[in-house]
Amino acid sequence: MPRVIRLRLEDASAMSGLTRDDLKTILQLGIHIAKIDGDFAVWEKKVLARYADAMKLTEAEKADMVKQNLSLAKGLGSLSSSEAKHLLLKTLCTVAHSDGVPHEAEVDFIQKVMQRLGGQIFILSKEEWGTYEKEVMDTIAEVVKTLA
Secondary structure, three states: OOOOOEOOOOOOOOOOOOOHHHHHHHHHHHHHHHHOOOOOOHHHHHHHHHHHHHOOOOHHHHHHHHHOOOOHHHHHHHOOOHHHHHHHHHHHHHHHHHOOOOOHHHHHHHHHHHHHHOOOOEOOOHHHHHHHHHHHHHHHHHHHHHHO
């Protein structure tokens, strides 16, 4: 049975340190975790499509991102701030749980990210899973608005 995880991160509500490149990197790693279990589920696609739409990506940019394969080291290295890293973790958790089944490979990937960032993983209740999705959407919208 897959392990169920949720993250509890310190407050990262001040997301002014995020860039459009951070958002693209986060989305690419979100796509990676969605595919990691061999099943790019419809719910994962829907969550990621909402994020891409909120970022105002063109259809060509979306298609290009799905084709690209970003390494974890390069992705983490390109994030510009601790806020970007927090948003990445919340995005990964949202995507991993969006199909209702956090698969072992997804959990392992999140743990690998946490180890490289030096964080901790806490097991929380399912009731909190949806809060990350809304928070990520709100943050993306705020960043896009700020960059416009």
